Amino acid sequence: MTTSFRFAVNVTPKPGILDPQGRAVEGSLRHLGIAGVSAVRVGRRVELTVDAPTEREARETVDHLATELLSNPLIESYAVENVGAASSARAQEPVA
Amino acid sequence: MTTSFRFAVNVTPKPGILDPQGRAVEGSLRHLGIAGVSAVRVGRRVELTVDAPTEREARETVDHLATELLSNPLIESYAVENVGAASSARAQEPVA
Numbered sequence: 606m607t608t609s610f611r612f613a614v615n616v617t618p619k620p621g622i623l624d625p626q627g628r629a630v631e632g633s634l635r636h637l638g639i640a641g642v643s644a645v646r647v648g649r650r651v652e653l654t655v656d657a658p659t660e661r662e663a664r665e666t667v668d669h670l671a672t673e674l675l676s677n678p679l680i681e682s683y684a685v686e687n688v689g690a691a692s693s694a695r696a697q698e699p700v701a
Numbered sequence: 702m703t704t705s706f707r708f709a710v711n712v713t714p715k716p717g718i719l720d721p722q723g724r725a726v727e728g729s730l731r732h733l734g735i736a737g738v739s740a741v742r743v744g745r746r747v748e749l750t751v752d753a754p755t756e757r758e759a760r761e762t763v764d765h766l767a768t769e770l771l772s773n774p775l776i777e778s779y780a781v782e783n784v785g786a787a788s789s790a791r792a793q794e795p796v797a
Binding site for chain 2: 607611613615616617627630633634637639641642643644645646647648649650651652653654655656657663666669670673674675
């Protein structure tokens with residue numbers, strides 16, 4: 606018996622690491638007439654469904670995936686978020 | 702007087718929209734020997750600091766930015782998260 610768990614992995618550039626996308630956003634702010642915005646950092650957000658017997662095992666799978674495939678541990682850090690089972694992505698791509 | 706608010710904008714492909722990055726992650730799973738993972742969706746996570754008199758005004762700035770610059774409303778949806786003032790990005794790039 607397995608249960609489906611839905612997670613989000615937030616991957617962000619580590620402090621001190623250059624973030625060209627964040628700088629590009631900051632450079633566009635004045636063209637949009639937006640003031641007061643600073644310290645922009647652009648990362649990735651990966652949402653996924655894991656089928657596992659327990660939430661702990663599901664989290665282990667997510668951690669494995671996050672370090673091996675979703676992030677570059679040298680320059681990025683990640684945080685795992687439990688986003689519940691009922692997500693739009695599941696509705697669209699049902700778990701087999 | 703303004704206060705600094707730290708937000709994260711999570712941008713995800715809308716249901717029904719193709720997500721080539723998500724498919725690429727799914728295609729790599731078997732090489733890593735990871736089973737039970739499905740419905741992978743890859744989006745962006747943008748963290749930023751907004752200086753504004755009230756949190757409501759700060760949120761309005763974030764919404765403006767999210768629709769104009771950070772997401773493509775035709776194919777992506779976004780959600781705004783309050784992540785508090787004390788973030789690593791602020792420590793690295795102090796608010797002017």
